Amino acid sequence: MEQLQSLRGMVDLLPAATSRWQWLEQTAREHFRRSCIREIRTPLLEATELFARGIGEATDVVGKEMYSFNDRGDRSCTLRPEGTASVVRAAIQHGLLSQGAQRLWYGGPMFRYERPQGGRQRQFHQIGIEFLGFADPRSDVEAIAIAWDLLEALGITGLQLELNSLGSRVDRQTYRDALVGWLSERQNQLDADSQQRLATNPLRILDSKNPQTQQLLQDAPNLEQSLSDPSRERYEQVKAGLSALKIPYLCNPRLVRGLDYYGHTAFEITSDALGAQATVCGGGRYDGLVEQLGGPAAACVGWAMGLERLMLLLGDESQQSQPPDVVVISQGNAAEALAVPVARQLRQIGQAVDVDLSGAGFGKQLKRAGKSGARWAVLIGDEEASSGQLQRKDLHSGDSSTIALQSLAENWIS
RNA sequence: GCGGGCGUCGCCAAGUGGUUAAGGCAGCGGCUUGUGGCGCCGCUAUUCGGGGGUUCGAAUCCCCUCGCUCGCCCCA
Structure with a gap:
């Protein structure tokens, strides 16, 4: 190995x-x-x-x-x-x-x-x-x-x-003695495991799965009667x-x-x-x-x-993991620096936020965001980073709007 | 601990002694260097759980070993 x-x-x-x-x-x-x-x-x-x-x-x-x-x-x-x-x-x-x-x-x-x-x-x-x-x-x-x-x-x-x-303990002892006595006379009809248990743990013989043993037990003393x-x-x-x-x-x-x-x-x-x-x-x-x-x-x-x-x-139907509410997408140095802070802000107001940290192109990141099942993507590129107006895209409808970085948490409406 | 079956890529899976080990899904890259869900193209196992043996030649046969699985055992 x-x-x-x-x-x-x-x-x-x-x-x-x-x-x-x-x-x-x-x-x-x-x-x-x-x-x-x-x-x-x-x-x-x-x-x-x-x-x-x-x-x-x-x-x-x-x-x-x-x-x-x-x-x-x-x-x-x-x-x-x-x-x-x-x-x-x-x-x-x-x-x-x-x-x-x-x-x-x-x-x-x-x-x-x-x-x-x-x-x-x-x-x-x-x-x-x-x-x-x-x-x-x-x-x-x-x-x-x-x-x-x-x-x-x-x-x-x-x-x-x-x-x-x-x-009770006494009932069990009484029954145990009766069972051991009865089974001892028929020891040769017991399977090997049960013969062992006769000495160590006789009651366990009762739930043996061995068919012959079960057959034998039909006529054995009954616990209920004890x-x-x-x-x-x-x-x-x-x-x-x-x-x-x-x-x-x-x-x-x-x-x-x-x-x-x-x-x-x-x-x-x-x-x-x-x-x-x-x-x-x-x-x-x-x-x-x-x-x-x-x-x-x-x-x-x-x-x-x-x-x-x-x-x-x-059943083992493996459940889909919960999709994120939002995926933050960024490209360019200034924008990438904003990605984690933006994610954190949105998490503080209760959104489940994933951040794409791959550094791949917008298209690729958006594709992954779509596949993740997220409702929203927040896009940050050079323009957004310098203007402070982030793009917020509805991944279901494809519609986009802008949202100010300054008031992100206050203005975010799911 | 004892018996039976099985073990090929992350997942599913063809191949059962003869050159480079199908295919699908997923993943990654591209077509499309900042806008996705479709489509198309490409990449991803020098290796068949591991080790040894048989053979000119083995994923394919044999032995050992590890793991999974079913039954026994036992219990939740």
Whole structure:
């Protein structure tokens, strides 16, 4: 490789794409503002231990996907692979929870060392919300509704909300034992990955894509049946809340999610237009995490969306960049000296002004100005420079008039 | 990390062993040295992602490598 290029899975966003990204981000920001959710920004780099303890040692994210390195002080650092752990850490560190429950959102790049694929990059972008200190099932409903409505505001259709309850810690332990016991007797019928997980993370076997494994699981103990009455009741309340909002959902008892901190409500919003990377939004409840990371007991619910995947669903029609309002054209020493000052004056009254600094002939500059889609051209040549009367040309109609350099800003009318 | 497909100019793309590697778009220059959007003319890859090999001869065949892509895996 002679040519220097971006690292694998690290993608440049070129000007043709950035306006679309800005629109997406603004739409999300506005949606969060209306939902009274405030932004939190945390560092991209954290102590490796935060993720190891927060997300779980046995998860794939921690086990094999982290960008970790030792810094000059020999501390193990990791580029954040997700947002929740950092937000929780920050909330604990700054005592946010002692000021009451927190409704927070975050956004920005995340890093996961994986083989890139459509909708999957090593540096990718998420936005997410975290409700810290909310135990009521209505908070699950509200969080999901906010995600659902944001996707609608973005104009994304054809989405499916899948819902499950992982129950309480005790429920999960009970179920886990039952599942491991049942599967152990049929270990030889499991695919290789699932056999591994039997020891490390048995619940994950549930959402294996291996058809034989899925077949086998038909008769396996069911997570729903292991739910305690309060857990079941809670789940019902969430479902009722969603139904009341007319948000359609599909109960999927196999929906497990890969991060250890989830319990009770877990959900995903998927699209069938994304190939293998179908999840657009994923989240759930993580009532034990704050305490686990050294904070007070605080029930929480949150989710994250992958922005690249949203972009894929929005279609990649690269938008034309906004054309300038005005292009300043000049020729000759005296005139060229005026070009930047004129542009600056017009910018001060709010015009989007481009300046042709090429030194090419009038014809050429005018041609480019026309192509740029600008409405106006301001022409400055020797005559204009000496008389102080600039020429202002309407590029749509071709009409020209003069405008005095002295009173340019005052007399400019778009 | 494992399998399949692909890689020719900024973009799209012909060429599949034989002299100088089509074409289109964009860009640049000119016709038109101070007045554009049309038109016409011209220019832009000693080189086919990179390296090595086979061959008299390779973009075209083989190996390695990098990258992209699809599936697995995983998740957003």
